[in-house]
Amino acid sequence: MSSSVLYDAPGPKARIRNRIFSVVxxxxxxxxxxxxxxxxxxxxxxxxxxxxxxxxxxxxTNIRDGVLTTLKVFALAAVLSLILGxxxxxxxxxDHKPVRWLATGFIELFRAVPLLITIYALWVLFLTYKSxxxxxxxxxxxxxxxxxxxxxxxxxxxxxxxxxxxSVPKGQREAAYALxxxxxxxxxxxxxxxxVRAMLPTIISQLVVTLKDTSLGFIITYKELLYxxxxxxxxxxxxxxxxxxxxxxxxxxIYIAMCMALSALATWIERRGRRTKTGIPVADAAQxxxxxxxxxxxxxxxxxxxxxx
Amino acid sequence: xxxxxxxxxxxxxxxxxxLAITAASAVLAxxxxxxxxxxxxxxxxxxxxFGTAWVTLLRNTxxxxxxLIAFFVIPQIFxxxxxxxxxxxxxxxxxxxxxxxxxxxxxxxxxxxxxxxxARSLGxxxxxxxRMIVLPQATRTVIPPLSSIFIALTKNSAIAGAFSVSxxxxxxxxxxxxxxxxxxxxxxIALAYLVxxxxxxxxxxxxxxxxEVAR
Numbered sequence: 001m002s003s004s005v006l007y008d009a010p011g012p013k014a015r016i017r018n019r020i021f022s023v024v025x026x027x028x029x030x031x032x033x034x035x036x037x038x039x040x041x042x043x044x045x046x047x048x049x050x051x052x053x054x055x056x057x058x059x060x061t062n063i064r065d066g067v068l069t070t071l072k073v074f075a076l077a078a079v080l081s082l083i084l085g086x087x088x089x090x091x092x093x094x095d096h097k098p099v100r101w102l103a104t105g106f107i108e109l110f111r112a113v114p115l116l117i118t119i120y121a122l123w124v125l126f127l128t129y130k131s132x133x134x135x136x137x138x139x140x141x142x143x144x145x146x147x148x149x150x151x152x153x154x155x156x157x158x159x160x161x162x163x164x165x166x167s168v169p170k171g172q173r174e175a176a177y178a179l180x181x182x183x184x185x186x187x188x189x190x191x192x193x194x195x196v197r198a199m200l201p202t203i204i205s206q207l208v209v210t211l212k213d214t215s216l217g218f219i220i221t222y223k224e225l226l227y228x229x230x231x232x233x234x235x236x237x238x239x240x241x242x243x244x245x246x247x248x249x250x251x252x253x254i255y256i257a258m259c260m261a262l263s264a265l266a267t268w269i270e271r272r273g274r275r276t277k278t279g280i281p282v283a284d285a286a287q288x289x290x291x292x293x294x295x296x297x298x299x300x301x302x303x304x305x306x307x308x309x
Numbered sequence: 310x311x312x313x314x315x316x317x318x319x320x321x322x323x324x325x326x327x328l329a330i331t332a333a334s335a336v337l338a339x340x341x342x343x344x345x346x347x348x349x350x351x352x353x354x355x356x357x358x359f360g361t362a363w364v365t366l367l368r369n370t371x372x373x374x375x376x377l378i379a380f381f382v383i384p385q386i387f388x389x390x391x392x393x394x395x396x397x398x399x400x401x402x403x404x405x406x407x408x409x410x411x412x413x414x415x416x417x418x419x420x421x422x423x424x425x426x427x428a429r430s431l432g433x434x435x436x437x438x439x440r441m442i443v444l445p446q447a448t449r450t451v452i453p454p455l456s457s458i459f460i461a462l463t464k465n466s467a468i469a470g471a472f473s474v475s476x477x478x479x480x481x482x483x484x485x486x487x488x489x490x491x492x493x494x495x496x497x498i499a500l501a502y503l504v505x506x507x508x509x510x511x512x513x514x515x516x517x518x519x520x521e522v523a524r
Binding site: 018021219255 | 355468478
């Protein structure tokens with residue numbers, strides 16, 4: 001349904017009214033922006049010296065290292081969480097009760113606990129046994145962050161994958177068993193590939209969440225992008241003021257660019273999947289808030305959407 | 310075992326703190342989210358553009374960065390000396406409002422076309438159509454996603470604890486600084502969050518059943 005169903009094509013009067021609303025709306029937003037700029041200007045946040053800090057080689061190196069560290073954590077956590085997700089999804093669909101229970105319990109516990117609490121608990125745990133575990137330098141923070149992200153996002157990816165496996169038409173599984181394939185073969189060569197294909201947009205959207213959540217390293221003082229920005233903003237003093245605003249603008253742009261690039265990939269794959277005619281519906285690229293939604297979306301794309309179009 | 314019994318007041322305070330920050334930002338997110346969903350389907354192009362920009366920017370920004378903005382930039386612009394609770398509420402509320410907006414917008418899309426067409430042919434204006442015809446019917450489809458949005462909000466509220474708002478995360482920090490075993494603290498805190506999230510999903514399931522209509 002296009003949004004234009006909600007209102008008529010504007011006549012002469014409505015056009016004038018719309019224009020008035022446009023002007024008022026734009027003025028209101030502009031007013032807030034101008035006010036903010038003036039106040040920040042009064043604090044010296046727009047002074048050339050304030051922004052000149054980004055010409056400093058040290059600042060640039062710090063930002064580059066921050067981005068690389070963030071990407072390193074993200075890459076490791078993404079790979080590990082996908083592996084854990086696949087294991088947990090298969091475990092939850094297992095025929096053996098203990099395996100099923102264990103996977104379900106693990107998923108339900110770590111999905112319900114805020115990621116920050118998990119990361120913090122792991123951090124304290126690792127700090128306590130630092131020498132036993134052989135961590136050096138900031139290895140403690142690094143592994144607490146990576147394992148925390150892996151555990152949380154692994155449980156979400158597991159639920160997404162499970163929804164995908166359940167969405168594969170029943171005939172596929174039956175045909176595979178009829179051909180005499182073993183359980184493992186059916187799962188790895190028939191069900192999982194189709195599930196991954198159907199859920200790829202959702203999986204990538206969850207990876208965007210993983211990328212955003214690497215910023216939680218800030219709270220356990222791990223030197224990723226956000227922490228180094230905040231540290232620099234606290235240490236550098238220009239004209240008796242800290243450059244919080246320039247640092248946050250630069251950091252925000254970097255984060256938004258990285259996340260939007262990944263989101264665009266998800267949307268592109270979703271659109272590409274809709275064009276093909278394999279008969280497997282492709283999930284929405286919307287970020288899954290709870291993995292159950294992914295399943296709901298998948299069934300929703302089958303039926304009601306077609307009616308309302 | 311002793312951690313909980315020895316520090317019952319702290320746990321209670323943290324629990325209530327989490328409830329308070331969650332409830333306050335949920336209200337803010339609902340109001341903002343519905344307003345911006347209205348913007349996104351409105352006949353006025355600049356408002357639509359504003360809504361789209363709002364949702365795109367906020368959904369792609371890490372919540373921690375929003376907290377930094379709220380705590381280091383906003384006080385320089387607007388109200389210096391605002392309490393951490395209000396600032397955290399602002400960050401959480403704005404972040405969550407973008408998800409609420411998307412849920413409401415897809416809810417609006419599920420209301421049958423005939424409803425809006427009938428409203429228009431009766432001569433209702435855009436805001437009347439939205440307020441009296443479309444949004445009330447969209448409520449039913451918006452409830453299930455809202456439930457997961459609020460559960461996510463509850464979990465996100467933990468970040469507020471790191472920014473000097475007293476809630477469950479700050480309790481876990483306080484007690485582990487006091488030297489209690491992190492395992493037990495983790496379990497009790499997890500239990501507290503489970504209580505809150507189960508309550509939310511229970512309440513929403515009840516709402517869903519109440520609003521259910523045989524079509």
